Amino acid sequence: MNKVVRNVDEALVGIEDGMTLMLGGFGLCGIPENSISQLVKLGVKNLTCISNNAGVDDFGLGLLLQTKQVKKMISSYVGENDEFERQMLSGELEVDLIPQGSLAERCRAGGAGIPAFFTPAGYGTEVAEGKEVRIFNGKPHILESALTADFAIVKAWKGDTEGNLIYRETAMNFNPMMAMAGKITIAEVEELVPAGELDPNFIHTPGIFVQRIFKGEKFEKRIEQRTVRKRN
């Protein structure tokens, strides 16, 4: 089933003001760079963005914050971003902070038709406020609900024309669960190959979860914390 669209313009058709988007990535690693640039170009506003992080001031989701296109962020950690901080403290930006594991599981649940599940994470903290608590095996757990999005935008290493995706190293992170949880899922890939070229035993995201796929024009793949050791 051919999912290929020609370019990022075609890929993002239908994204409108006020929609909820999921965006894959951890820090600046494995983020859909080309789609984020296109979102800036489109100028869609009042977005709710579900993403583990919020980028940095001049890269990643930080770009959408600069242009004030984001109404609400749903994330686990939003440091390293001055504009974010300013908007958050001034009340321009709503922020919903979620434990990282609960965020990942809630996205998976959304894609897997599990409306809610119990987790111990956050019990006894402000994260648990207003949530049902139940004891299992002598330990309190809180009920967390599924997350879904109008569009999920993920970044993969390679993809085929059927929308099957593989990720590289830790650039996988949130991308597979978000790919499952989008009403429409858009994948931008570094390399797009014909169906049959990827080994069917080793696909990370089966194409059934992906509605549109395109080869990204350019990947900067910026490094956030360059840590190295000296050669002897």
Add this chain to the structure above:
Amino acid sequence: MNKVVRNVDEALVGIEDGMTLMLGGFGLCGIPENSISQLVKLGVKNLTCISNNAGVDDFGLGLLLQTKQVKKMISSYVGENDEFERQMLSGELEVDLIPQGSLAERCRAGGAGIPAFFTPAGYGTEVAEGKEVRIFNGKPHILESALTADFAIVKAWKGDTEGNLIYRETAMNFNPMMAMAGKITIAEVEELVPAGELDPNFIHTPGIFVQRIFKGEKFEKRIEQRTVRKRN
């Protein structure tokens, strides 16, 4: 972290009467053949076996039924097994039938520290009896609990010394979730390779879930329904 044990005898040390075992496989595909033979040899009794199917009379879990080592089966489908039918109808064998998707998800939940989740499967049927019902998005769901086991026994295609596993084709099935849900997980593999030989991007079961791994002596890999087409 070296998880290699020398053989099936060493791999199954500690399995005792009355324990709960998970066994991977779908039909006769991807079942831990060597470990099942060893269980027969060990003669451990009153086992509770969590396995999608129950094998056939003379292969797979059917072997453990012949020797009356199983007290209870937790499965989604148990056809193709006359001895099973006899024991079930005579009341010798307890059987807990679970929708296949709930079985898979309950095993995953057990391995993932999710004590319970809601699913629509089984609502309005006898499967829902005694279970909490709750409406999400206008649709009734039932609360299902996690499954775990004293030992999970899985079969993989290749494994490395760290316990990392890859499966082949549809022989994957229930093996990955069960590998997560065992207090002790034993993997039998067709090929055992040194750490570093498997591509870290394409591991199906990370070694953290596996406590013991060994190369199976012999794999019959019997076919249950041989369906073919004629060449023109």
Add this chain to the structure above:
Amino acid sequence: MALDKTGIAKRIAQELQNGWYVNLGIGIPTLVANYVPDGLDVEFQSENGILGMGPFPFEGEEDADLINAGKQTITVKKGAVFFDSATSFAMIRGKHVQLTVLGAMEVSQNGDIANWKIPGKMVKGMGGAMDLVASAENIIVAMMHSNKAGESKILKECTLPLTGVGCVKKVVTELAVIEIKDGKFHLLERAPGVSVEEIVSKTEGDLVVPDFVPEMVI
């Protein structure tokens, strides 16, 4: 003339739409894969962990690791994917599969289905059927209009233990295509040469019959 199993499969194949992922149950539903209309791009999912199923293998090329949910040896098409059972039911429960076709022992006019258990007889289990019917938005039942004892399987209420409630949208039998809507059966089409009277007489549930009932085109 009443349809044979192949005819039922052919009629159901006409329901396929381009771009659909489809799960076919064991028996008649499996045959549907053989009659996909030309030019339609559909993919078949099997709940044991495969997307992109192909036809049976040539003799001598069977692979014990490659089976469908009916445990039959199969092949894969280009672009196929293998995955675990949890991911497979994530696809099903998460409504990523657009059509489910399965067999049934009974269907009721509010869309209930019974297809897994006959009290007093050997129970083999529900397999993936309960997950499929609870989640699929589009379920077609492929079955014979009556059971072996000659009793209608298209009922006001199911008498057997249920597999799912209010889920079936359409039934295709050897006699008719019937839609389920507003708590009633609606006769859409009749098999070539089969009379409306015969269908009515063999249907126990409330059947709405329009003035004109077209013949199926197989």
Add this chain to the structure above:
Amino acid sequence: MALDKTGIAKRIAQELQNGWYVNLGIGIPTLVANYVPDGLDVEFQSENGILGMGPFPFEGEEDADLINAGKQTITVKKGAVFFDSATSFAMIRGKHVQLTVLGAMEVSQNGDIANWKIPGKMVKGMGGAMDLVASAENIIVAMMHSNKAGESKILKECTLPLTGVGCVKKVVTELAVIEIKDGKFHLLERAPGVSVEEIVSKTEGDLVVPDFVPEMVI
């Protein structure tokens, strides 16, 4: 003399046991990886999706796709595995990780920990910390005994918003190794040359001090 950060990391490294999978938080905990005792086989898990982390890359060999949870470029050891975030937290929540080491702003004598939020200041988020502390059976906190204002961080009750309740088992600071048990702090070891009096004076919570408090051997 009070330990430096390296000293704290070295002391915590002594807690490692053969065969353990370990999650190290950002800051001092990360340093623990540098002091694994010879002959011990431990694997480091990072919640962004990696098992089998190695040291930082050589200059020029950084890979943007290969980072740890602190977003630092890293390398992998033989036998490493990459996986998605849901699987990563399945490992953590499912208790497959034997030890979690993380920093804290406050720890209370019943094992509560606060390390993610200061009311009125910019909140960056809890990241994976709440999942880690809620599930880990063995949590060691690595931190300074007092905050920058000189106030004890080892308290009867936390004053900051909690990250988790009743979960911390051990605290290693620049002054002491303290166990949390039965709702109290228990002084196990003191840093070389640091007096019991200094530790007592800098500990706000109830501290049980045995007759003999050995010096750490670093």
